Amino acid sequence: MPDSAVPPALARPFAGVLLDMDGTLIDSIGAVERSWLRWCEEHGVDPRRLVGFHGVTARNLIAELLPEARREAAYERIVELEVADVDGITVLPGAAELLALLHAAGVPTAIVTSSSDPLAEARLRATGLARPDVVVTADHVERGKPWPDPWLLGAERLGLAPADCLVVEDAVAGLRAARAAGCGGLVAVENTMERAELEPEADLVVRDLAALVVEGVGRGVRVVGVQA
Template sequence: MPDASAAFDAPFEGVLLDLDGTLVDSIAAVERSWIRWCGEFGVDPMRLRGMHGVTAANVIEGLLPPEQREQAHLRIREIEVADVDDIVVLPGAAELLRALADASVPTAIVTSGTRDLAEARIAATGLVHPPVVVTASDVERGKPWPDPWLLGARLLGVDPGECVVIEDSMAGLRAAREAGCRGLVAVTSTTAPEELRELAGVVVPDVAHLSTEVEQGRLRVHV
């Protein structure tokens, strides 16, 4: 197996960051929202296990018959957008986004949430809004497919092979690897470190533990 850490030998031209579980802790709001949704649609909440990092549309596709999916998707969006209580910025996230913005490093948030949900959570936490935000509303196939990462890189004008991805879910990391992103950084907020090490070259508790520096508009990640 190739050494995943070798991908970090050179600085990255672009930075692609997941939102929930990577930059913000929204787990309380997510759990409240989906438990409420499950009650309304008669779904056992235990069936949601293993779905972290997957778009709501893809989750619902595996839970409900076709005739219910559109209504169910609209409803979970409505519930989640209205509930931004208890969403907090994870350690180091605000500082990293600010540093990337100040140094003009091409940066995108790439999330499995819809556009309205992503914007509500960014606004609620006061995070620096990067120039590009890719959501499930912008792609036909969200995570676990590579499309969101590919779109994020394209909108930044950066080859995916020159991008570092920072993500907390296995679904997101697999999608980023399939997209050809060179460096994969995992944070352990929602997934066990030993699982994440199967894919990521760097595994940290949160981005505050990530050692970085900017070199001429590029981000170097120290392994």
């Protein structure tokens, strides 16, 4: 049974759910690190400069690292590297079960990811994770995370106001983007960042999705609590 109280911001039903992918639904950290380390070596970038950009789109990250004339080719290269490396990518605890519950309850659900279209497809295919009807990637917006645009588009494609959507995310950049979008409730998972980093940005922090207890309410969903 749930063993903790639901914070006030989450103590209501939500009409839909917006889920980050990498670090939230799937564990791709090994592939990400291999790809970006190789990219750094090829492009003469100190890998230490990548610190602090978790959850930010590749385009936005590259814009911080390279002059404009080199950015497009550098972006195409990291997409190539990441799409080719899906070794060791796995579904995180509770992810498949949560997606199945949302589907069974008829809850409008979207994946909102900083990955590109080909990368999202490659990783979803590699894991066999059920794909919601709506998947928003960095290719669908001019400004990806940490801007609010991906969350706004995810809500729009579900036919919902952002305030009626529950967001599940693992990165500070994504949480801040969701808050800026006006999303109604923010749940953070500890898969890639420390609780102390996430707590100021989220309404609730859980160790993983297996610990998050939700129930369908009509065609919506409500957070019930957290499993110990």
